[in-house]
Amino acid sequence: MARPFIHLSGVKKVYRTRGEEFLAISEATFDVELGELVSLVGPSGCGKTTLLKIIAGLHPHDAGELQIGSDTHPFDPSRDIGMVFQQPLLLKWRRVIDNVLLPAEILGLPLKESRSRARDLLALVGLADAEDNTPTNCRAACSSAPRSRGH
Numbered sequence: 001m002a003r004p005f006i007h008l009s010g011v012k013k014v015y016r017t018r019g020e021e022f023l024a025i026s027e028a029t030f031d032v033e034l035g036e037l038v039s040l041v042g043p044s045g046c047g048k049t050t051l052l053k054i055i056a057g058l059h060p061h062d063a064g065e066l067q068i069g070s071d072t073h074p075f076d077p078s079r080d081i082g083m084v085f086q087q088p089l090l091l092k093w094r095r096v097i098d099n100v101l102l103p104a105e106i107l108g109l110p111l112k113e114s115r116s117r118a119r120d121l122l123a124l125v126g127l128a129d130a131e132d133n134t135p136t137n138c139r140a141a142c143s144s145a146p147r148s149r150g151h
């Protein structure tokens with residue numbers, strides 16, 4: 001049988017702050033197939049964000065197995081993970097287009113192609129005319145600016 005795209009088995013995460021240990025996740029076990037759409041649902045504080053950060057490579061885990069990708073579909077968290085924050089976190093000193101371009105800049109992607117992609121994404125969310133504004137000049141509309149999808 002083909003390997004699942006995401007495989008977690010017995011994943012555990014303990015937060016350690018000032019000598020205190022807090023068990024955030026234990027025994028997280030599930031598979032996600034390629035192309036499958038999955039929602040993580042649970043009460044506040046049950047560990048959803050922690051688990052997503054582990055999958056995104058932002059947090060180490062303390063035990064268990066985590067595999068992502070396959071030979072035919074290699075996976076690189078820095079390129080393949082997008083993050084949409086719960087609150088708008090735009091950099092107010094950068095123009096709208098420069099906010100969208102931030103991930104491309106960090107990854108060192110070619111600027112010309114990235115700019116064209118950023119413009120397409122802005123048009124997609126109705127912000128085609130706002131690219132030269134700063135976020136404070138188009139506050140309501142910009143809260144949905146697709147920075148996390150800019151790459």
Ligand SMILES: Nc1ncnc2c1ncn2[C@@H]1O[C@H](COP(=O)(O)OP(=O)(O)O)[C@@H](O)[C@H]1O
Nearest residue numbers: 015017022024043044045046047048049050051
């Ligand atoms: N950086 C941290 N240090 C210590 N405890 C944390 C940290 N981040 C989250 N927690 C705790 O871990 C638990 C899971 O948090 P989280 O993954 O944010 O849950 P959810 O996203 O499901 O609301 C919560 O009890 C939270 O208080």
Ligand SMILES: [Mg+2]
Nearest residue numbers: 045048049050
């Ligand atoms: Mg959360």
